[in-house]
Amino acid sequence: MAKKASKKAAKKSATKSAVKKPATKVAAKKATAKTGSSMGPVPVDSGRGATPFEIGKDLVTKFNAGKFEIDEIGHFSDAMVSCEGLGVGLEWRGRKAVDTKNADWYTKHKIHGASAEGPYVGSTGFSVKFNMDVEVKETGQRMAMMEIGVYTVKDGKIVREEFMYGTMKG
Amino acid sequence: MAKKASKKAAKKSATKSAVKKPATKVAAKKATAKTGSSMGPVPVDSGRGATPFEIGKDLVTKFNAGKFEIDEIGHFSDAMVSCEGLGVGLEWRGRKAVDTKNADWYTKHKIHGASAEGPYVGSTGFSVKFNMDVEVKETGQRMAMMEIGVYTVKDGKIVREEFMYGTMKG
Numbered sequence: 001m002a003k004k005a006s007k008k009a010a011k012k013s014a015t016k017s018a019v020k021k022p023a024t025k026v027a028a029k030k031a032t033a034k035t036g037s038s039m040g041p042v043p044v045d046s047g048r049g050a051t052p053f054e055i056g057k058d059l060v061t062k063f064n065a066g067k068f069e070i071d072e073i074g075h076f077s078d079a080m081v082s083c084e085g086l087g088v089g090l091e092w093r094g095r096k097a098v099d100t101k102n103a104d105w106y107t108k109h110k111i112h113g114a115s116a117e118g119p120y121v122g123s124t125g126f127s128v129k130f131n132m133d134v135e136v137k138e139t140g141q142r143m144a145m146m147e148i149g150v151y152t153v154k155d156g157k158i159v160r161e162e163f164m165y166g167t168m169k170g
Numbered sequence: 171m172a173k174k175a176s177k178k179a180a181k182k183s184a185t186k187s188a189v190k191k192p193a194t195k196v197a198a199k200k201a202t203a204k205t206g207s208s209m210g211p212v213p214v215d216s217g218r219g220a221t222p223f224e225i226g227k228d229l230v231t232k233f234n235a236g237k238f239e240i241d242e243i244g245h246f247s248d249a250m251v252s253c254e255g256l257g258v259g260l261e262w263r264g265r266k267a268v269d270t271k272n273a274d275w276y277t278k279h280k281i282h283g284a285s286a287e288g289p290y291v292g293s294t295g296f297s298v299k300f301n302m303d304v305e306v307k308e309t310g311q312r313m314a315m316m317e318i319g320v321y322t323v324k325d326g327k328i329v330r331e332e333f334m335y336g337t338m339k340g
Binding site: 039040041042043044045052053056057083084085086088089090091092093094096097100101117118119120121122123124125126127129146147148150162163164165166167168 | 209210211212213214215222223226227253254255256258259260261262263264266267270271287288289290291292293294295296297299316317318320332333334335336337338
């Protein structure tokens with residue numbers, strides 16, 4: 001390990017002068033080490049552990065089997081952030097805060113039907129399109145909800161989810 | 171303005187001691203100023219200027235009118251990052267690099283049909299589902315491409331796009 005680290009440091013040092021105005025040391029290292037050019041693309045991934053494809057596929061399979069809860073789905077980091085979109089504009093930070101949000105939602109809503117389409121797989125995470133038939137318990141109002149969940153994966157765990165709401169007329 | 175800033179500073183100072191182990195000063199300020207609790211949600215947005223809804227709606231409208239190019243769509247920052255997903259795992263950083271990537275793609279592919287569905291609108295950006303009928307020029311192969319584009323908006327400009335690829339069998 002020490003040898004590897006030392007080799008990396010030497011490489012970084014040797015290539016440093018070839019890079020013009022690096023935004024950060026990490027960016028400079030990636031750009032020079034992998035492409036040799038500041039114009040070329042740089043590799044990006046979600047780290048070690050389960051991939052966005054693996055986690056996304058499992059989430060979609062479980063959701064379509066009626067498993068909607070974080071505990072049933074798994075893969076979520078305790079430090080996860082959950083962000084709600086258009087018209088809400090809030091982030092819940094940490095698993096406890098997210099559990100509170102979700103419990104509150106289930107108190108007020110009943111799911112009559114739900115399906116997940118995906119996963120759509122990126123380099124830093126994945127996204128899933130959800131269709132839900134939801135009842136507002138207090139009023140009895142039924143809503144057809146369409147949204148895309150965008151999930152960021154880091155080292156085999158979902159660290160962030162952002163729900164983006166459909167705005168199209170049905 | 172000076173009075174307002176001073177009031178904010180005083181509020182921050184007064185509530186500071188009530189927050190346990192804030193992750194950052196900004197997070198602590200937001201949490202205490204807006205919710206009074208470190209467990210409650212914190213506001214998040216895309217800054218000033220055009221909103222994710224406005225930009226997303228315009229992008230979808232233009233795309234469905236056959237305007238696929240960055241220059242035709244507008245709204246992109248010169249410092250934009252473009253990330254390609256599953257199986258590619260690369261980011262192009264800066265408008266020049268992204269233009270090179272896109273020109274290369276058009277050299278190799280022909281679009282026979284394309285449609286955009288959305289926008290789906292979050293707090294930090296928006297997403298769009300794309301369906302494309304694409305021909306690989308060299309081989310004549312036709313592909314049905316399904317992907318979700320996830321766009322991050324900051325101060326009225328798209329600063330990042332990540333293309334996430336459909337993995338479902340059609």
